[in-house]
Amino acid sequence: MAKRERWSQPKASDYAAAGTYLRLLLVPGQANQVTNALKTAPTVTHRANDLLRASGLPLLPVDDPEVAKDLKKVSKGKQLAPVFLLRGSLGQRPLTIADGYHRICASYHLEEDADIPCRLADLPD
Numbered sequence: 001m002a003k004r005e006r007w008s009q010p011k012a013s014d015y016a017a018a019g020t021y022l023r024l025l026l027v028p029g030q031a032n033q034v035t036n037a038l039k040t041a042p043t044v045t046h047r048a049n050d051l052l053r054a055s056g057l058p059l060l061p062v063d064d065p066e067v068a069k070d071l072k073k074v075s076k077g078k079q080l081a082p083v084f085l086l087r088g089s090l091g092q093r094p095l096t097i098a099d100g101y102h103r104i105c106a107s108y109h110l111e112e113d114a115d116i117p118c119r120l121a122d123l124p125d
């Protein structure tokens with residue numbers, strides 16, 4: 001039987017990575033607002049297949065270097081960080097994965113309807 005993911009609490013570096021990405025899409029004040037909202041958001045779960053559909057992003061293959069790295073972590077029993085999501089239309093996407101796209105893809109390859117811990121913030125006005 002394949003190993004299942006184990007999930008950790010987010011680290012400061014996870015929020016920093018999300019903030020760096022969000023500053024490419026939003027003005028700095030909005031990016032900081034969303035990053036702070038992610039820090040206080042409750043952790044909820046959503047299925048891997050639903051996250052990919054809502055984001056409009058393709059499933060990355062198992063041989064993608066970052067997906068393979070996450071699959072290797074799972075096989076060694078190491079924990080993965082929750083994913084960070086931004087709900088609201090940025091361009092053509094109703095859901096933006098601010099951090100964790102590769103973890104979602106790795107989880108999908110293990111079980112397409114796996115529940116993934118997420119922190120979700122809304123696009124600021």
